[in-house]
């Protein structure tokens with residue numbers, strides 16, 4: 328594990344790891360953008376007063392959460408990308424798969440955020456003459472942000488790790504694919520262990536600060552709730 | 563001004579309002595009393611369609627209320643003060659007061675802020691304009707909520723038990739503000755309350771609700787000296803000690 332020449336092989340191929348990191352981050356950001364849009368739309372639908380949007384949202388969330396991401400990605404790769412639908416490259420399919428998958432989880436986060444706002448808030452807005460949409464965007468959603476942010480950051484961490492499903496597409500350029508190509512490659516396979524370690528370290532360096540931030544945030548919120556409850560009790 | 567025609571409201575199998583008819587005239591101060599769970603909140607919330615009646619009609623200023631017209635009618639005709647204040651906690655007091663005038667009535671911010679400061683002064687809380695509502699006492703929050711209701715400059719104000727969530731020593735400061743408002747001839751007030759002193763002083767008409775029906779209505783003198791209905795008598799004897 329500590330042979331210098333093996334680490335030198337890794338060092339000589341550093342550009343491959345850097346490129347992989349960059350494309351993983353880009354994929355994660357693109358996937359996140361899709362996930363956020365889907366998450367907000369389906370999260371809003373799940374708190375709608377009428378039934379059909381609630382049911383549609385429920386079906387989406389349950390279906391996605393109860394089947395493996397791997398299967399969803401494979402489905403997209405082989406039924407869409409590899410069947411030659413124009414413009415749907417493996418890369419785009421991977422991003423879409425990530426977006427759809429995490430959109431379902433973010434939808435639940437958004438829903439939890441919305442239901443954490445007391446009903447009296449929207450009632451006050453309705454009594455002033457705000458429409459449902461105005462009420463959602465001016466009164467309710469701004470109050471959900473502090474509840475939503477920590478689990479949202481956790482979703483981002485999972486999303487970054489889940490770019491690993493791109494590996495299925497074959498010949499992809501993300502960090503996992505690059506790491507694996509290195510590990511099985513001619514002339515580099517002898518340093519496979521070192522290659523995987525470096526790949527892991529890069530993921531860790533990206534994800535650890537994010538999840539630390541999220542849990543700090545969460546603890547701070549909890550402590551604040553406890554102390555404000557104390558204040559209530561003391562009154 | 564406000565007209566309810568045969569209003570029914572059920573929650574699932576529970577029929578909470580059983581055909582209420584009520585006509586509140588312009589400038590009238592109506593106090594609704596009745597035991598807890600009798601449907602008072604549901605009744606007043608049907609007036610601004612926070613609850614949609616299962617059947618029956620609600621007219622505000624001759625506009626027939628409907629779910630799709632709720633926002634428009636509430637914007638130009640009525641405001642509400644809630645038991646739990648329901649101030650917006652993510653905004654300062656001043657922003658609480660200016661949000662609706664600026665967003666809904668398109669009043670320039672400067673002008674809306676001036677108006678808001680005037681109402682804050684009226685409820686005695688000018689100096690709290692730039693703090694967040696949760697830092698204030700219940701009594702102060704409710705006075706702010708009343709000021710917020712006033713900034714829309716609508717003629718109708720609904721109050722649903724505005725003093726019931728307050729510590730006893732804060733009840734009077736809120737009642738004082740409401741009594742002062744009641745002196746304005748062109749304000750129509752509908753107030754659900756257990757404060758019989760307030761009802762006696764302010765009401766043009768007292769309405770007794772029990773079991774989802776209006777059982778008796780009349781002037782405060784009639785109510786507190788000579789109630790007719792047995793249930794009214796029983797309720798008043800319990801609440802006035």
Ligand SMILES: Nc1ncnc2c1ncn2[C@@H]1O[C@H](COP(=O)(O)OP(=O)(O)O)[C@@H](O)[C@H]1O
Pocket residue numbers: 573576578596597598599600601602603604605
């Ligand atoms: N949203 C609701 N869903 C189900 N039941 C409700 C709802 N709101 C009120 N109720 C029921 O309707 C009855 C009357 O409630 P309410 O109008 O709040 O009475 P009051 O204000 O006179 O105490 C109560 O039994 C209450 O439990």
Ligand SMILES: [Mg+2]
Pocket residue numbers: 602603604723
């Ligand atoms: Mg009530």
